[in-house]
Each structure stands twice: as structure tokens, then as C-alpha cells.
Amino acid sequence: xxxxxTNADEGLGAIANAVGAEALSTxxxxxxxxxxxxxxxxxxxxxxxxxxxxxxxxxxxxxATRHGIALVPRGGGMSYTGGYLASxxxxxxxxxxxxxxxxEVNAIDMTATVEAGCTWATLREALKPHGLRAxxxxxxxxxxxxxxxxxxxxxxxxxxxxxxxxxxxxRFEVVLADGRLISTGSGFFRSxxxxxxxxxAADTGALGIxxxxxxxxxxxxxxxxYGSYSFDTAEGFFRAMSGVAREGLAAENFGFDPFLQAQRxxxxxxxxxxxxxxxxxxxxxxxxxxxxxxxxxxxxxxxFLEAGSFSLHVVCERHHxxxxxxxxxxxxxxxxxxxxxxxxxxxxxVLRANPFPPVNSMVGPAGERWVPxxxxxxxSRLLEGWRxxxxxxAGRQEDMERLxxxxxxxxxxxxxxxxxxxxxxxxxxxxxxxxxxxLEPAHLAKLRQYPPSEAARSLVTELRGGVIDIFRGLxxxxxxxxxxxxxxxASHPAAWxxxxxxxxxxxxxxxxxxxxxxx
Numbered sequence: 001x002x003x004x005x006t007n008a009d010e011g012l013g014a015i016a017n018a019v020g021a022e023a024l025s026t027x028x029x030x031x032x033x034x035x036x037x038x039x040x041x042x043x044x045x046x047x048x049x050x051x052x053x054x055x056x057x058x059x060x061x062x063x064a065t066r067h068g069i070a071l072v073p074r075g076g077g078m079s080y081t082g083g084y085l086a087s088x089x090x091x092x093x094x095x096x097x098x099x100x101x102x103x104e105v106n107a108i109d110m111t112a113t114v115e116a117g118c119t120w121a122t123l124r125e126a127l128k129p130h131g132l133r134a135x136x137x138x139x140x141x142x143x144x145x146x147x148x149x150x151x152x153x154x155x156x157x158x159x160x161x162x163x164x165x166x167x168x169x170x171r172f173e174v175v176l177a178d179g180r181l182i183s184t185g186s187g188f189f190r191s192x193x194x195x196x197x198x199x200x201a202a203d204t205g206a207l208g209i210x211x212x213x214x215x216x217x218x219x220x221x222x223x224x225x226y227g228s229y230s231f232d233t234a235e236g237f238f239r240a241m242s243g244v245a246r247e248g249l250a251a252e253n254f255g256f257d258p259f260l261q262a263q264r265x266x267x268x269x270x271x272x273x274x275x276x277x278x279x280x281x282x283x284x285x286x287x288x289x290x291x292x293x294x295x296x297x298x299x300x301x302x303x304f305l306e307a308g309s310f311s312l313h314v315v316c317e318r319h320h321x322x323x324x325x326x327x328x329x330x331x332x333x334x335x336x337x338x339x340x341x342x343x344x345x346x347x348x349x350v351l352r353a354n355p356f357p358p359v360n361s362m363v364g365p366a367g368e369r370w371v372p373x374x375x376x377x378x379x380s381r382l383l384e385g386w387r388x389x390x391x392x393x394a395g396r397q398e399d400m401e402r403l404x405x406x407x408x409x410x411x412x413x414x415x416x417x418x419x420x421x422x423x424x425x426x427x428x429x430x431x432x433x434x435x436x437x438x439l440e441p442a443h444l445a446k447l448r449q450y451p452p453s454e455a456a457r458s459l460v461t462e463l464r465g466g467v468i469d470i471f472r473g474l475x476x477x478x479x480x481x482x483x484x485x486x487x488x489x490a491s492h493p494a495a496w497x498x499x500x501x502x503x504x505x506x507x508x509x510x511x512x513x514x515x516x517x518x519x
Contacts, residue, residue, distance in 0.1 A: 136159040140355070
């Protein structure tokens with residue numbers, strides 16, 4: 001347990017002297033908003049600190065820890081595993097949203113350096129003129145999700161063939177608990193000696209707070225191809241997704257179970273889908289092709305996927321059309337062998353046309369509360385994992401129906417060896433300020449306003465815990481560990497002791513996001 005400041009006013013005064021009073025806020029409404037992630041609420045906060053640069057960040061951290069104040073870093077606020085929720089009352093939340101600049105794009109060395117509060121959408125816009133992208137280049141929440149937060153939590157979606165997001169980091173500048181600013185690795189080659197960059201990746205700020213990130217870049221593919229397929233069985237679906245992953249045929253390879261697929265088809269509108277495609281094609285210099293693709297989306301409607309089926313979607317990205325054509329032909333054959341059939345490829349086209357849409361999907365289509373939970377499994381355990389999850393939900397079906405709790409799953413290939421299974425819960429419940437501030441106002445105004453439902457929320461918490469237990473029994477790995485996933489139980493005892501020793505070395509008073517990672 002971290003030390004707790006005995007005189008809050010004295011501590012805040014010291015921080016204000018170090019960074020300026022305008023960088024601090026104790027506004028109760030602001031603290032209430034920042035003290036809640038997408039799912040849960042943390043302990044009451046002392047104040048919020050918004051640094052403008054890495055030097056101010058270092059001064060503020062040093063002043064806070066000298067007075068025994070615990071620190072909690074926050075990126076874009078899209079977390080649902082307690083990553084920026086205080087474990088102890090009286091913590092200082094560090095909001096990095098003002099440190100949002102792209103500092104350098106080096107097209108010769110294929111690197112980019114950003115401040116930790118820079119969003120994935122901002123980086124993508126900066127890289128477009130160069131025809132470059134990051135290796136794994138963001139999550140679907142990249143309009144809000146920050147690069148520093150994603151590196152700290154670890155995540156995956158866009159560019160998954162090239163690995164998880166933390167794999168693309170070359171160097172971090174990190175502020176330690178005593179205010180020292182250290183630089184890890186090299187700005188152009190990560191593996192120069194022991195991997196200190198890797199040490200601070202996926203640490204949720206428990207070892208230090210990232211100030212800047214240097215990322216490896218790759219040339220963006222000039223040719224894109226899309227495929228969508230329907231499967232009657234989970235066996236066929238997993239066989240197909242694993243086959244595509246093992247062959248490295250798709251930049252993105254993901255799918256939905258029948259429930260989540262139905263939720264997806266309720267969202268947005270055909271006209272919005274068509275506009276996204278037209279705009280993408282215009283940006284690629286082909287407005288006529290965009291109009292044709294948009295017309296195809298409208299013609300296909302939202303009924304091209306059969307009720308009760310699993311859907312698999314792929315995006316192929318290469319430098320030449322011939323390579324994309326060859327990849328899609330191989331994928332078609334794998335789908336056929338696994339029992340799949342091709343359907344209209346609207347979903348991957350629309351997603352790739354607008355990779356960072358407004359984060360309206362952080363609630364259900366009608367305004368229900370929403371929270372995911374996930375596990376990373378090797379291909380050989382996917383079907384067993386899926387069956388255990390279905391048994392778990394079937395055992396509580398009566399309670400779920402009574403309280404209006406629904407669950408569906410997202411699937412995504414993460415590497416030639418690993419796929420993600422992510423059950424997603426929906427339930428009727430009141431929205432929090434984090435939802436109201438994140439959703440588009442026009443979208444929020446259309447949603448149903450549910451009353452608070454402690455019973456439904458408690459059931460989701462229980463079901464979510466059961467999912468984590470199932471994944472633990474299958475030796476699953478996890479992203480976004482934070483305060484949700486059992487890192488200690490999954491670690492070799494000697495390895496856990498080594499991690500504790502590192503924590504003591506960089507944060508002897510346990511003031512850096514105490515409780516995160518189970519530390």
C-alpha cells in the first residue's frame with residue numbers, strides 16, 4: 001500500500017509551485033468524471049494535473065511523490081479494466097491529453113515520435129502525406145485512444161498481422177517516481193541490450209509514466225482487398241480464422257458471433273456507410289469508384305448476413321493489386337474448405353474507410369451499458385475456450401434474461417499463433433459522465449435513458465469474473481491487464497519476484513498507479 005499524504009493542501013501547494021496553479025484542478029465535477037472509466041469507479045481523487053510538456057510532467061511527479069501523493073495516469077479514457085482508477089483515496093490523476101503533439105516524422109529512417117497524449121487518429125493524419133503507418137496502428141477507439149495509453153495498456157486491431165501495439169515501440173521517454181526522465185533503447189533499433197522499452201510496455205503506468213513514444217513505421221499498402229464470409233458453426237469459423245492467420249494473408253482478420261453481429265448491424269446507417277466509402281475512394285483519387293462502392297453498400301442493405309451465423313471479415317493490404325488478388329483467392333479456398341460462404345464485404349470496407357469513427361459504440365445501439373472482457377489463446381485452444389464460455393453463459397441464462405443482460409463475442413487474429421476471444425456484455429443501466437462526454441451529442445440525444453440497475457451491473461461483474469476464470473484455466477494471456485486480469489497468478493513465482501524487485505527499484509514507495517498489475 002502506498003503512503004497517503006497527511007496534508008493535502010500542503011501537497012497540492014508544492015505541486016502548484018512546481019507546475020503552476022493553472023495546471024491543476026480540484027473541480028468536483030471534473031474529478032467525478034475523471035474518476036470513472038467505461039465500467040467502474042475508483043477511489044476519490046485529490047486533484048487532476050494536466051502537464052503541457054515532459055518537463056512539466058517530471059516536475060509535477062517529483063513534487064507529488066515527495067509529499068506521498070499517489071499518481072494515476074490517464075490517456076484517452078477508453079479503458080474498462082481500471083487502468084486509471086485510483087486504488088487509494090487522495091491520488092493525483094495525471095491527464096496527458098494536453099501532451100498531444102506529433103514531434104517528428106522521419107520518413108528516411110521510418111520512425112515517428114509523439115507525445116504520450118497524441119491520439120492514433122492524429123498520428124494517422126500526420127503520416128498520410130508520407131504514405132506511412134505505424135506497425136500496429138491503433139484500435140477502433142483511436143479517435144480518442146492515445147498512443148501512450150495504448151502502449152501502457154497494450155491493445156490490438158489495425159495492422160494486427162504485424163503484432164500488438166506494444167510491438168511497434170522503439171523507445172519511450174518515461175518519468176520515474178522521483179521525477180527522473182529516462183530514455184529507453186534507441187530511436188531506430190529497439191533491441192540494443194536488454195529490452196528496457198519492453199519493460200515499460202504494458203505496465204499501465206505502474207513502473208513510470210510515459211512522456212514520449214518513438215514508433216517504427218512501415219510503408220502503407222497501395223492495394224487493398226476485402227472479404228466477408230458466413231459460417232453456420234463455430235468449428236468452421238475458428239478453422240477459417242486460424243488458417244488465414246497462420247498463412248499471414250490478411251492485415252486484419254476478425255469476426256463476430258451471431259449476437260454481436262446483430263448488434264453491429266443495428267448501428268449507424270447505410271447512408272453513413274456509403275459516405276465513408278466515397279470519402280475513402282476520393283482520398284485515393286477515385287471518386288467514381290467510391291460512388292460505385294457506396295451504391296453497392298446501399299443495395300446490399302443490412303440483411304446480407306443470415307441470422308444465427310458467424311461472420312468472418314478480412315482486409316488484405318499489399319503493395320500490388322496482383323498480390324491482393326492472390327491472397328484473396330487463397331482465403332476464398334480456405335473459407336470453402338472450412339464450410340464458409342462468401343457474402344457482401346460491406347463490413348470490412350466500411351471499417352477500413354473510417355478506421356477511427358466516433359466512439360458511439362462504447363454503449364449499445366439503444367443506449368445500453370457496454371463492457372468487454374477477453375482472452376488470447378493459441379489456435380489449438382480456441383474451440384475449447386468457446387465451448388466453456390457458452391456453458392458459463394447458459395448456466396446463468398435465466399438471470400440474464402430477467403435482467404436484460406446480453407452477451408456476444410468479437411474474435412480477432414493477433415499473430416500466426418494467437419487469436420483473441422472477446423465477450424462483450426450489454427445491459428440496461430444509467431450512463432455515466434464518461435459516456436455522456438465521449439458520445440456524439442446528436443447520437444446521445446437519440447438514445448434511451450435507462451434508470452440505474454445495480455442488479456444487472458452486479459450480474460455482469462459476476463459473469464465477467466467467471467469469464468476471466470475460464471481463460472485462466474486455459475492459460476490465456478491478456479491485454480489491458482490493469483486491475484482486471486490476474487497477472488500474478490499467471491506468472492512464474494520467480495518471474496513475479498523479479499517484477500516486484502523492478503517495481504521497488506523504480507517506485508520504492510509504491511506511488512505510481514498503486515494496485516495496477518496486482519502490484
